[in-house]
Amino acid sequence: MTTPNLTIYEHKGFPNPERIRIAFAEKGLLDSVQFRQVDVLKGEHRTDEFLGKNPSGLVPILELEDGTVISECSAIIDYVDHLTGERELTGKTPQERGVIGMMQRRVESGLLEAVGTYFHVATDGLGPDLERVHNKEWGNMQRERALATMHYLDDVLKSQAYIAGDRFTDADITAIAGLKFAAFAKIDIPANLTALKEWYDRVQKRPSLNN
């Protein structure tokens, strides 16, 4: 395979960029990517230049050689998973893809986005210069939703090794980013969710998480 010339705009260490780094590492394609930093804490994601690339103003984005920009982590990961290998992350068969896609979206919505909303609208978030919306009631409800999703995932992981079945997929990547964000936002995994904690300890050891 000729490796394409790819650029990722990110804020390193943030939850969504982390998803992309793990996915590229899992696919063995980290070396074919040039990373450019967008300092969200300085508001660089709200410059005209960046909004021209991604009107929703979110990092990360992937820029292809021809200038095409792909945003939304699920779309970037689907892209890279089709570049090489056997679609290990998003699924080989229709049924496998359906189950992985379902679990990915369930975790994205119920954990990662829920934590993000709590963090941005019910806590000080990234500080008064960047946070424009406050809504404690809504944010706290999303915190409860994130905790409910952790309980759900614990149940799932009692009977299977990974979130969408018996191997590591995109759904695990989203859950890792969600739990990392939850820890940052001081939403701890409840002590009794031992299956979730065991899974989390286990996936932390993957080389793709230690780049």
Add this chain to the structure above:
Amino acid sequence: MTTPNLTIYEHKGFPNPERIRIAFAEKGLLDSVQFRQVDVLKGEHRTDEFLGKNPSGLVPILELEDGTVISECSAIIDYVDHLTGERELTGKTPQERGVIGMMQRRVESGLLEAVGTYFHVATDGLGPDLERVHNKEWGNMQRERALATMHYLDDVLKSQAYIAGDRFTDADITAIAGLKFAAFAKIDIPANLTALKEWYDRVQKRPSLNN
């Protein structure tokens, strides 16, 4: 192809079930599906039986012959798009898939989910027996977000025939459901968004929307 034996649980006419009907019709697979109605207005989506199939309690879900349940419309549509044909709805090449996936998620989040949140938490929604959460401030902000997405889509459609490029895809399906829900929730398409209106009139004529 041997057509699998598929069951869809839905509330006919609701925005998300509509996405699945359009997708199956586009793929020519509507006849291989048995539809079962879940009367959301009577709370049938909150019975133990249904929650056993889908813990998030949302319709539609797709049940396969072996009992596997797939929820989340994006996952169901990815499944059916891989069953037959050439992945017309979700994209053939990695790049096409990335762009379609991005646009689908942008429309899902910024239009369909935004309208849904406005409808459920800032209006009477489905009535006092079903609506448990009220948050006018958050809901009204989502209404503004839906309108901003309509403006964005109008811009996109000034230079291309469909939302993710030059042909009909999953991103168009999500936008159709979003605009239908918006009309139901009395969020009109602003009169000056002529490219969006022209696209909407045009896609309404597709046979897949008239089953």
